[in-house]
Amino acid sequence: MKNNDIAEAAKDAAGVEVQRRRSTGISEVEKAAVTVACQRFIDEVLKPRFLPVIHRTEFNYPIDIHGKWHGARYRFIQRYRSGFPETMNQEFDSPFVRLDWVARDRFDIQWYRHTGVWHCLYRGRSLTEALNAIETDGILHPV
Numbered sequence: 001m002k003n004n005d006i007a008e009a010a011k012d013a014a015g016v017e018v019q020r021r022r023s024t025g026i027s028e029v030e031k032a033a034v035t036v037a038c039q040r041f042i043d044e045v046l047k048p049r050f051l052p053v054i055h056r057t058e059f060n061y062p063i064d065i066h067g068k069w070h071g072a073r074y075r076f077i078q079r080y081r082s083g084f085p086e087t088m089n090q091e092f093d094s095p096f097v098r099l100d101w102v103a104r105d106r107f108d109i110q111w112y113r114h115t116g117v118w119h120c121l122y123r124g125r126s127l128t129e130a131l132n133a134i135e136t137d138g139i140l141h142p143v
Contacts (some may be wrong), residue, residue, distance in 0.1 A: 045131075060092075063091070075097075077093045
């Protein structure tokens with residue numbers, strides 16, 4: 001085991017205990033590959049399904065979906081614009097789901113509750129499995 005790895009017992013999707021290593025960081029090569037796959041997922045799945053057109057309202061309304069890295073975590077973010085008179089056209093971001101890198105092609109999937117707390121709903125999923133979960137599990141969808 002490398003010095004910057006931490007051995008950790010975890011359970012896979014079937015509930016079987018497995019050893020996995022949590023490295024202190026994701027490689028730049030894997031980060032780039034994840035970024036490309038997630039951007040394609042945003043462009044081909046999330047935007048057409050959840051933001052095919054922008055509907056202006058008198059309240060806060062979504063205008064974009066994008067992704068962003070924060071360390072070894074990739075966040076899916078919905079961008080909003082305010083329609084309130086006192087904050088007209090001001091914009092802000094609100095994350096809705098996050099992929100936490102735990103090992104090569106293994107991610108924990110976190111859901112962002114409106115209270116500001118992240119909750120882990122899936123552990124140790126491949127990138128393909130993680131994107132499929134985001135697509136099919138309604139709690140992980142943007143609002």
